[in-house]
Each structure stands twice: as C-alpha cells, then as structure tokens.
Amino acid sequence: MGAGIAGLRTAMLLEKAGHQVTVFEARDRVGGRMQTVEMGDGYYEAGGEWIDADHHRVIRLLREFGVAPEKSSQWPGLVVYQGEFATENQIWPDAALDADLVHEAAEALITKQRRGEDIGEDQPLGAWLDSICKSERGRWWVEAFTRSDEGEDTSQVSLLGWLESYAHYLDREDGVMSLYRITGGGGKLCERMAAKLQDLRLNSPIQHVSDQGEVIDKNGSTHLFDRVVFALPAGCLEKVLDVESQISLKPQEGSFVSYDLSWVFHLPSVKMARSVKLVLQFKNAWWRDKNWSGRMLGDLAFQQTWEIGRGNLNALGVYVCGAEAIQLMEQPNPVDVVLKSITQVHPEARESFISGAVHDWVSDEFAGGAFPYYPVKCAPSMDKPLPNPSPDLGRESKINSTRFKPYGRIHFAGDWACDWMGFIEGALESAERVVEEIKNAGE
Ligand SMILES: Cc1cc2nc3c(=O)[nH]c(=O)nc-3n(C[C@H](O)[C@H](O)[C@H](O)COP(=O)(O)OP(=O)(O)OC[C@H]3O[C@@H](n4cnc5c(N)ncnc54)[C@H](O)[C@@H]3O)c2cc1C
Incomplete structure (x- = not known):
C-alpha cells in the first residue's frame, strides 16, 4: 500500500523475488x-530533492536505471540577519x-x-540550545x-x-551533505520504477488494513493477502490501520499529525514536520549575475532559498518550516509574501518574477506533513545507545530490524520506519528490511 518510493521499491524487490504484488495508491x-x-522549459522537485554522498541505496538505485546522480551542491550560501549579510563559511564571529x-x-x-553514562532527561532541543548559545544572533543562526x-x-x-541524527553527522566527512x-x-x-510493476492501482485509497491481511479499498471491498506492506507516511497511519480495540492510537494535541507508534515498533511517537516549499519562477537567473548560487538562509519570511530550477527553468525554491509555515499558509497569497521578503534583500527579484507555486505538504491528506521527527521524550535513544561510528561513514550495513517489527501480517515501510528517518535513503532502507x-516469514 502506497506507491511512494518505499512502496515502489518494496514491490520491485518482491516481484524480483518471485512474489505476486498488488500496489494500492491513493x-x-x-x-x-x-x-x-514541469515548469517553463525545465522542472523542479516539489518534495524530496537532495541526496547525500553516503546515501548509497539511492545512488545504487539510480545506477540500476542507468543514471549517475547529478552533482548539485550550492554551499556556501548567503546568510542575512537583520539586514546584514554574511556567508555560511564566513559567518559572524558570535x-x-x-x-x-x-x-x-x-x-x-x-x-x-x-559510554553508557547518564545524559539526563530529554527536553526540547530549543530549550537546550537556549542554554548553550551566548548571543541572540548566534541563537538565531543555530535555529536557522x-x-x-x-x-x-x-x-x-x-x-x-x-542527538541520534547528529551522532551520524559526527562520523561523516565534510561535503557529504546535499551533494547530489x-x-x-x-x-x-518513481514513474520509471512504477512502470516495472505488474499490478499498480492508482486512485485507490485504502480505508482499512487488519493484521490478518485484509485490505479494504475505497469502495468497501475486502481483499485478502498473505502479507500487507504498509508503506504510507506516518501521518496517515491512524486513518487506515485497523488494530485491536485495546491498543490505542493516541493522536496528540496540537495542530499537526502525531501518533503513538510504540505498540508496534517499540518506539514512541513520531510527528510529521510542518514544512512547505514554494517555487518562484523568474525571467532570468539574476542570482547568478551576482555570482551567487541562490542558496540563502535569512530571518525574513523566506527562511531559506536555493536554486531549485533544473533544465532551463530559472527558479528559486523557498523552504519555510515550523510555526511560520502555518502562518504563511494562512496568508491570502503566500508567494507574494515570500517574494516581498526576497525583494527586500535582492530588489532585482521583483522585476524578473514570472509566477509562483506552493506545495503545502502539511495539509496534504496523503502526507500529513513533510517528513517525520521525534518530539520530546519520544526518541528511541532513550532506551538504546547512540550509533557508533561506522567505517563506511554510512548506515547502510546496519538495519535495525528489531525496532520495526511486523504486526501480524502487516509489515511497515516508509521514511519513518528506518534508521535514515526522513530521507529517501531511509524509505529505501525500510523497503529492503x-x-x-x-522472505524470512517463509510463506
Ligand atoms: C518538502 C520536502 C522536502 C524533502 N526534502 C528531502 C531531501 O532533500 N532529501 C531527502 O532524502 N528527503 C527529503 N524529503 C523526504 C522524502 O521525500 C521522503 O523521505 C520520501 O519521499 C518518503 O517516501 P515514502 O515512500 O516513505 O513516503 P511517501 O512518499 O509519502 O509515499 C507514501 C504513499 O502512500 C500514499 N498513501 C497515503 N495514504 C494512502 C492510503 N490510504 N491508501 C493508499 N495510498 C496512500 C501516498 O499518496 C504516497 O504515494 C522531503 C520531503 C518533503 C515533503
């Protein structure tokens, strides 16, 4: 269920192993x-986009389709805070x-x-950063x-x-992130992956799935399968999973989606991040004339920009996260709001602007947010040691299969059921698991 990259990869690998697979996609x-x-003479990614150099599964998958990853790093970008400019590699001393x-x-x-020593109670990352940072500008930069x-x-x-994700960053080389x-x-x-599949059903949202392998489709018809792979985003779990009544799914307070997954995964809740992407198309790539890649982090409405256009598309991506993303989506014209803020620091943007697009993943009913993260007191590292450095710099070799157990005949895939949580690489990792x-279930 679910023809995101996790579901597609699972289906591809299962078919290769000789199984008969049906994929339902909402x-x-x-x-x-x-x-x-596609936009203008080119294209852009509305969702997942960047691949780290040690995302070996993605790179291998590309190779399977006869393509090499496209080198795309835009680091170091500009940084603007209270009207003053710096760059990511030459940031203000504070x-x-x-x-x-x-x-x-x-x-x-x-x-x-x-080392197994006590590191104290979990707390909001923000509160911990407050206790460490010395200056207002420094705290803003760390937040950004x-x-x-x-x-x-x-x-x-x-x-x-x-800290669990950061532990992996410590073990990586410089320049690995967002390289491709x-x-x-x-x-x-994904379309090329789908073309290989035998039985893919679009416009087929699943309403319920039970641990006995029953899948109920949008028309209320029940299909019975030996195994069901639940490859939906964490934000859609509660809508379709039919569990025994004594097991509670606990949506948490707040305006965004969150479920208690501990009963299945021996993991507490994950939440879906509130992030939206906007795309601004321009007549010309005016940022290149300024000898600038287009990447910028700022304290204005845009939060972050980068050159998102590929092919012959001149476009900047705008990434807005957290509470500001929700506020922005409440505005009558979010594109205009971010264009105004970019124009504040780069006046040439206004003249060159053609059109914009908004990708609001937070209100997308089949996503429920952009990608998963652990809210306070829900990190798995509360119970287990943080990962040790791995010699290949990646986490490819390690699949923590004890963390994500099948529930009856239901198996769980997706970028939330993996070590590389929130990444395309994680979705592929979950498919392999x-x-x-x-295969091991032997039926
Ligand atoms: C704005 C944004 C930026 C990102 N940037 C990056 C990045 O730079 N690098 C990176 O590695 N990752 C990035 N990601 C994350 C990456 O896109 C995801 O990790 C990955 O695509 C998840 O794949 P998935 O198959 O697990 O889930 P999904 O892609 O969400 O697939 C799940 C599928 O299930 C379907 N579905 C939902 N409900 C039902 C139902 N009831 N019945 C049937 N089907 C259903 C959905 O329609 C969907 O097709 C980004 C994501 C977003 C939104």
Whole structure:
C-alpha cells in the first residue's frame, strides 16, 4: 500500500523475488512526497530533492536505471540577519562561536551516552540550545540551520532524537551533505520504477488494513493477502490501520499529525514536520549575475532559498518550516509574501518574477506533513545507545530490524520506519528490511 518510493521499491524487490504484488495508491500519481513538476522549459522537485554522498541505496538505485546522480551542491550560501549579510563559511564571529559551542556540547553528550553514562532527561532541543548559545544572533543562526534540517522549530524537537541524527553527522566527512540531486527528477524516477510493476492501482485509497491481511479499498471491498506492506507516511497511519480495540492510537494535541507508534515498533511517537516549499519562477537567473548560487538562509519570511530550477527553468525554491509555515499558509497569497521578503534583500527579484507555486505538504491528506521527527521524550535513544561510528561513514550495513517489527501480517515501510528517518535513503532502507522480513516469514 502506497506507491511512494518505499512502496515502489518494496514491490520491485518482491516481484524480483518471485512474489505476486498488488500496489494500492491513493493519488492519481506515484511518488508520494517525491514529485517532479514541469515548469517553463525545465522542472523542479516539489518534495524530496537532495541526496547525500553516503546515501548509497539511492545512488545504487539510480545506477540500476542507468543514471549517475547529478552533482548539485550550492554551499556556501548567503546568510542575512537583520539586514546584514554574511556567508555560511564566513559567518559572524558570535554566530560561529555559538555554532561551535553547540557542536562541542552535542559531541560531549553523544560521547557520554555511548559510554553508557547518564545524559539526563530529554527536553526540547530549543530549550537546550537556549542554554548553550551566548548571543541572540548566534541563537538565531543555530535555529536557522537546525530548523532547515529538521523541517520543524527546535522547540518541538526532542534533544535526544536530534542527538541520534547528529551522532551520524559526527562520523561523516565534510561535503557529504546535499551533494547530489536525482538526475531527471525524483518523481520521474518513481514513474520509471512504477512502470516495472505488474499490478499498480492508482486512485485507490485504502480505508482499512487488519493484521490478518485484509485490505479494504475505497469502495468497501475486502481483499485478502498473505502479507500487507504498509508503506504510507506516518501521518496517515491512524486513518487506515485497523488494530485491536485495546491498543490505542493516541493522536496528540496540537495542530499537526502525531501518533503513538510504540505498540508496534517499540518506539514512541513520531510527528510529521510542518514544512512547505514554494517555487518562484523568474525571467532570468539574476542570482547568478551576482555570482551567487541562490542558496540563502535569512530571518525574513523566506527562511531559506536555493536554486531549485533544473533544465532551463530559472527558479528559486523557498523552504519555510515550523510555526511560520502555518502562518504563511494562512496568508491570502503566500508567494507574494515570500517574494516581498526576497525583494527586500535582492530588489532585482521583483522585476524578473514570472509566477509562483506552493506545495503545502502539511495539509496534504496523503502526507500529513513533510517528513517525520521525534518530539520530546519520544526518541528511541532513550532506551538504546547512540550509533557508533561506522567505517563506511554510512548506515547502510546496519538495519535495525528489531525496532520495526511486523504486526501480524502487516509489515511497515516508509521514511519513518528506518534508521535514515526522513530521507529517501531511509524509505529505501525500510523497503529492503521489509523484503527480508517477508522472505524470512517463509510463506
Ligand atoms: C518538502 C520536502 C522536502 C524533502 N526534502 C528531502 C531531501 O532533500 N532529501 C531527502 O532524502 N528527503 C527529503 N524529503 C523526504 C522524502 O521525500 C521522503 O523521505 C520520501 O519521499 C518518503 O517516501 P515514502 O515512500 O516513505 O513516503 P511517501 O512518499 O509519502 O509515499 C507514501 C504513499 O502512500 C500514499 N498513501 C497515503 N495514504 C494512502 C492510503 N490510504 N491508501 C493508499 N495510498 C496512500 C501516498 O499518496 C504516497 O504515494 C522531503 C520531503 C518533503 C515533503
């Protein structure tokens, strides 16, 4: 169920292993949160876009389809705070100091945790950052780059959950992050994957699935399968999972989706980040004339920009996360709001502007948010040691199969049921795990 990249990869691998597979997809397209949109003479990614150099599964998948990843790094970008400019590699000294202090404090906690020492109670990452940063500008800078990674305000994110991801960053080389994009577009890659499948049903939202392998489709018809792979986003879990009444799913308070998954995964809740992407098309790539890549982090309405247009499309992407994303979506014309704020720092944007598009993943009923993160007191690292450095710099070799167990005949895939949580790589990792589970189930 679900023809995002996790479901598609699972289906591909199961068919390869000789299984008969039916994929039910709610939308009229495949790809889920990977969507390549054509605009002007080119295209852009409305959802998942960047691939890290150690996302080995994505790179291998591309190779299977005969393409190499497209090198696309736009680092270092501009940084603008209260009208003053810096760059990511030459940030203001007070901001650099706070970033260093946060890094050292995180490293110290991770080292302690790996030694089995007590690192105290979980708390909101934001509160912990407040206690470390020395300057207002430094605190803003740390928030800006952390929020762009998490897709959410740090006040919402668990310190321990964040440390788990940070532990992996410590073990990586410089320049690994966001080095590539998917050649031809991620959504297009999903279409190519789908073309290989025997039985894919679009416009087929599943209403219920039971641990006995029953799947109820939109017409109320019941289909019985040996195994069901639940490859929906965490934000859609509660809508379709039919569980025994004594097991409670606990949507949590707040305006965004959250479920208690602990009963299945021995994991507490994940939440879906509130992130929206906007795309602004321009007549010309005026940022290149300024010898600038288009990447910028700022304290204005845009939060983050980068060159999103591919092919011959001149376009900037705008990424807005957390509470500001919700506020922006409440505006009558969100594109105009971000254009105004970009024009404040780059006046040439207004003259060159053609049109804009909004991709609001938070109100998308088949996504429920952009990608998953751990809220406070819900990180798995509360119960287990943080990952140790791995010699290949990636987490490819390690699939933590004990964390995500099947529930009856239901197996769980998706970017929330994996170690690379929130990444395309994680969705592929989960697909590989599920296929192993089904092979080992021996039916
Ligand atoms: C704005 C944004 C930016 C991102 N940036 C990056 C990035 O730079 N790098 C990166 O690695 N990742 C990024 N991601 C995350 C990445 O896109 C996801 O991790 C990945 O696409 C998840 O794949 P999936 O198959 O697990 O889930 P999905 O793609 O969400 O697929 C789930 C599928 O299930 C379908 N579905 C839902 N409900 C039902 C139902 N009831 N019945 C049947 N089908 C249903 C959905 O329509 C969907 O097709 C980003 C995501 C967003 C939204």
